[in-house]
Amino acid sequence: MQEHQGANQGIAQSIYQSHSKKLQWQNLTLNILGGQAILIAYIGLKAGLFQAIDQAYPSGIDELSLAKKLGFAPRYVQVWCQAAYAFKLLELDEYGNYRLVPNMASLLLDTDDPLYMGSRIRFFASLYEDYQFFLQHLQSGSIVPRESSKSSLDVIYEMTRLDFKMITEMVLPQADKIVSRLDEHGGVILDIGVGVGCSLIHYARRFPKAHIVGIDIDPSAVKQSQQAIAEAGLANQITVRQDDANLLKEECVYDLIIMNLVLHETGGSSSEYRNVLRRVRQALKPGGVVVVCELPYPDSVTEYRNKPLFQMLAGLQIHEVLSGGGKITMGELRNLLESTGFSNMRIADQPIPYRFVMMAEK
Numbered sequence: 001m002q003e004h005q006g007a008n009q010g011i012a013q014s015i016y017q018s019h020s021k022k023l024q025w026q027n028l029t030l031n032i033l034g035g036q037a038i039l040i041a042y043i044g045l046k047a048g049l050f051q052a053i054d055q056a057y058p059s060g061i062d063e064l065s066l067a068k069k070l071g072f073a074p075r076y077v078q079v080w081c082q083a084a085y086a087f088k089l090l091e092l093d094e095y096g097n098y099r100l101v102p103n104m105a106s107l108l109l110d111t112d113d114p115l116y117m118g119s120r121i122r123f124f125a126s127l128y129e130d131y132q133f134f135l136q137h138l139q140s141g142s143i144v145p146r147e148s149s150k151s152s153l154d155v156i157y158e159m160t161r162l163d164f165k166m167i168t169e170m171v172l173p174q175a176d177k178i179v180s181r182l183d184e185h186g187g188v189i190l191d192i193g194v195g196v197g198c199s200l201i202h203y204a205r206r207f208p209k210a211h212i213v214g215i216d217i218d219p220s221a222v223k224q225s226q227q228a229i230a231e232a233g234l235a236n237q238i239t240v241r242q243d244d245a246n247l248l249k250e251e252c253v254y255d256l257i258i259m260n261l262v263l264h265e266t267g268g269s270s271s272e273y274r275n276v277l278r279r280v281r282q283a284l285k286p287g288g289v290v291v292v293c294e295l296p297y298p299d300s301v302t303e304y305r306n307k308p309l310f311q312m313l314a315g316l317q318i319h320e321v322l323s324g325g326g327k328i329t330m331g332e333l334r335n336l337l338e339s340t341g342f343s344n345m346r347i348a349d350q351p352i353p354y355r356f357v358m359m360a361e362k
């Protein structure tokens with residue numbers, strides 16, 4: 001009897017082991033597929049292959065015609081089409097014509113869709129270099145300065161361009177007093193960490209009576225913003241200067257302060273974020289509002305596996321830590337605002353899944 005039980009246990013254990021080993025093998029295979037998938041999609045976007053296939057809708061296009069249309073080598077186009085088909089980015093009909101799978105055109109190509117992924121694919125594909133740097137810096141833990149070239153600022157802008165509209169159309173109406181103050185009497189808005197400056201132009205057009213001030217620690221961001229403002233003919237309404245949010249000294253100047261994906265870049269620790277938020281509070285007029293938009297990091301490491309978005313953010317940390325930035329979890333952001341004296345903190349309702357937006361008052 002005991003022998004029998006022992007044999008059963010042995011079988012159960014080996015079934016369990018082979019089962020779990022198979023699952024783990026599948027998991028690793030999926031991970032490899034993820035790495036391939038992003039590069040296949042990246043090539044399709046960068047080379048205009050998706051765009052050309054989308055233009056051929058509804059009849060679709062075969063490999064040879066696609067190669068001819070774009071002036072690419074037929075063999076290479078064939079290999080890419082077949083890979084994109086394997087990865088469920090393209091559909092193939094019985095005549096050998098490819099089309100984008102349903103919804104793929106808006107997900108990959110429509111920059112106004114809140115679920116637009118084209119810019120994220122470009123951004124994450126560009127992080128492959130960071131993953132190499134991470135290996136080189138693993139021992140020293142040293143920081144690689146952020147690349148602030150025009151092209152990298154533009155990649156960030158592509159990912160954040162819907163945020164400004166989301167902030168003015170969805171978030172600010174949830175702080176109606178400040179909106180009527182800005183609409184009726186004007187006032188002053190500060191945007192911290194302006195990037196390419198398009199946010200400033202958007203806020204200036206939305207609040208024509210208000211003066212808009214932008215700061216950025218990066219001189220090339222300031223220069224690029226100034227150019228964009230001059231081209232938009234808004235130099236009288238918008239001022240941009242190079243400044244570090246950690247050193248902000250103004251008191252009771254602003255009605256509204258916006259930080260879009262900036263707070264986590266101002267340091268790597270809670271004390272640094274608290275310092276920035278204390279200064280932000282000090283710079284607000286009484287009753288002034290702060291809007292802090294961050295990435296939706298979960299509060300516990302064990303939650304990272306709960307959603308693909310959380311997994312993606314865990315991977316993004318490899319890039320953030322290399323450039324001296326950190327992560328602010330959703331719970332931490334609330335605590336940071338609370339501990340720096342803000343009141344009436346709330347999570348703003350908004351439709352972009354990659355964002356977590358909190359607002360609070362002085």
Ligand SMILES: C[S@@+](CC[C@H](N)C(=O)[O-])C[C@H]1O[C@@H](n2cnc3c(N)ncnc32)[C@H](O)[C@@H]1O
Nearest residue numbers: 160193194195216217218244245260262265266
């Ligand atoms: C991810 S980008 C976001 C840019 C812009 N807010 C947007 O939504 O497109 C972060 C920006 O914050 C700026 N930044 C980082 N640390 C800063 C600091 N301590 N003070 C001011 N700006 C800072 C960076 O130079 C960069 O332009």
